[in-house]
Amino acid sequence: MSYGNPIKKEKDIAYAWKVGIEYFSVDSEMEVEKVARNAPGSKVYARIATSSSDSDWPLSGKFGTDIDHVIAILNWANRHGLKPYGVSFHVGSQSYNKYKWQQAILEASVVFNKLSKNGIDLKMLNLGGGIPVQHTKPIPTVEEIGEVVDDSIQEYLWKHKNLMVVTEPGRSMVGDAGILVSKVILKSRKGSKKWVYLDVGVFHGLMETIENFQYEIQIEGKSYDKTDVFTLAGPTCDSVDTIYEDHILPADIDYNDIVYFINAGAYTVEYAAHFNGIEPPKVYTMEELKEILYK
Numbered sequence: 001m002s003y004g005n006p007i008k009k010e011k012d013i014a015y016a017w018k019v020g021i022e023y024f025s026v027d028s029e030m031e032v033e034k035v036a037r038n039a040p041g042s043k044v045y046a047r048i049a050t051s052s053s054d055s056d057w058p059l060s061g062k063f064g065t066d067i068d069h070v071i072a073i074l075n076w077a078n079r080h081g082l083k084p085y086g087v088s089f090h091v092g093s094q095s096y097n098k099y100k101w102q103q104a105i106l107e108a109s110v111v112f113n114k115l116s117k118n119g120i121d122l123k124m125l126n127l128g129g130g131i132p133v134q135h136t137k138p139i140p141t142v143e144e145i146g147e148v149v150d151d152s153i154q155e156y157l158w159k160h161k162n163l164m165v166v167t168e169p170g171r172s173m174v175g176d177a178g179i180l181v182s183k184v185i186l187k188s189r190k191g192s193k194k195w196v197y198l199d200v201g202v203f204h205g206l207m208e209t210i211e212n213f214q215y216e217i218q219i220e221g222k223s224y225d226k227t228d229v230f231t232l233a234g235p236t237c238d239s240v241d242t243i244y245e246d247h248i249l250p251a252d253i254d255y256n257d258i259v260y261f262i263n264a265g266a267y268t269v270e271y272a273a274h275f276n277g278i279e280p281p282k283v284y285t286m287e288e289l290k291e292i293l294y295k
Contacts, residue, residue, distance in 0.1 A: 002126070004088070004168070006031055006047055006063060013038040023124075025088060027065050029076050036080035043085035044077045045124055046070040048111070050104040052092025055130060056213045059090045067110050074111070078120060086124025086164070087111050093171060093267075094213065095130040098140040102152045109156035116160070125157070127167040133175030133263050136214045142172060171266040178265030180205055180215075180281060184257045185235060194230045196249065198259055201234010201241040203275040205268035206261070209243045220258040222250040236276040 002023035003016050008031070013024065017039035024035045027047040035044055049064030065073070074084035087108040091100040105125070112122050127149060132139040149165075157163060186197040202210055209215070228251040234241035253259075261268075272280030284292070 002045075002166075004126075008034065010034050010038050017042060023085065025126075026073060026077065027063060027070075029073060032073060032077045032080055032082065036077070036082055040081055041083065043083045043124075044074070045086035045088050045122075045126055046073045046077075046084075046111070048087060048089045048104065048107055050089045050091055050107065051100065052090070052095065052130075054097035054100055055092025055095040056132075056135075057093035057208055057211055059092050064089065067107055070111050071114055074115060074120065074122075075118070084115065084120050084122060086122050086126060088126030088128055090128030091130040093130055094132045094135070096132060096137060096139060098145045098148045100130070101127065101145060101149050105149065105152040106156050112157060112160055122160070123162070124164045124166065125153070127165065129168040129170040131167070131169055131172035133171050133266070135216050135263060175266040176263045178263075178268070178283075180261035180264035180268055182259045182261070184253060184255055184259060187253065187255055194228060195233060196230045196253055197233050197235060198243070199235050199278075200281060201236060201243055203236055203238070203241055203273055204234065204278060204280050205264070205272040206234070206243055207271040208267060210240070212244075215264060216262040217247075217249070218260045218262060219250055219253055220260070222253060222257065224248070224250055226251045235278055238276070 001021055003021050004025045006025045006027040013035055023043050023045065024039060025047055026032050026035060026044050035042060047064040048067060048070050049060055052058040052060040070087065077084050089104040089108060091104055108125060115122060131142055131145060182198040182200040184196055185199050188195045200206060227248050229246050230249050231245050232243040232247050234243060269281060269283055274280060
């Protein structure tokens with residue numbers, strides 16, 4: 001296990017260290033100092049800011065820093081009694097471009113090679129997440145991404161033996177484990193726009209749609225043979241609670257229709273809040289659903 005968030009409270013660092021966590025992510029000098037005070041002698045890895053332009057959920061703005069700064073941070077960690085251990089990056093969640101991993105590994109190799117010349121031999125490469133799950137666009141497979149990763153490590157990091165390579169499969173592991181089930185509670189026209197409102201929205205599991213994350217949507221008993229353009233929104237009083245603008249849906253979608261968001265097993269329930277007095281979605285296993293439906 002590692003503590004992968006580079007923004008941590010000191011008490012949380014101390015607790016993680018106490019229960020046996022050895023690896024800590026950093027992307028600033030202050031974070032290095034916090035780790036040094038609360039997890040002395042631990043292993044730290046610094047996060048590179050990489051492009052996430054080919055992903056549905058970019059992660060390049062808030063976390064990570066440039067290559068020269070990463071090198072300086074790991075040198076700073078060494079001077080504070082920590083073990084500079086590796087480099088991490090994240091190509092963006094739900095990434096469609098397998099070569100983003102190649103680009104990031106090339107950037108990471110600069111850090112490895114420059115620090116090696118200064119007597120610091122890094123031992124870990126953290127590939128982050130980004131491996132996609134099937135929604136509405138073609139995706140590279142895990143095997144295709146793995147081949148690019150293997151080839152890139154062989155090409156750019158071949159001098160660094162016994163390299164520990166880790167990844168965070170996240171969405172690709174659990175995305176297809178759940179379907180978000182919702183219901184139409186209103187269909188209306190306002191000016192030139194047609195609206196469909198659901199009993200779940202941005203604040204109740206569909207937060208990622210604010211970055212235009214595209215889920216596959218199915219409506220029970222309805223086909224896409226005849227379609228129309230709707231704005232799909234959630235039930236709260238906040239205008240941010242708009243799932244999709246100008247979205248193609250079956251023309252005959254109507255009140256009480258059941259709407260399914262396919263492969264919504266990742267980052268939905270975790271995002272959901274008890275906002276506006278509306279309860280977040282409940283989670284049911286298949287066995288529990290069978291008992292409900294067939295009892």
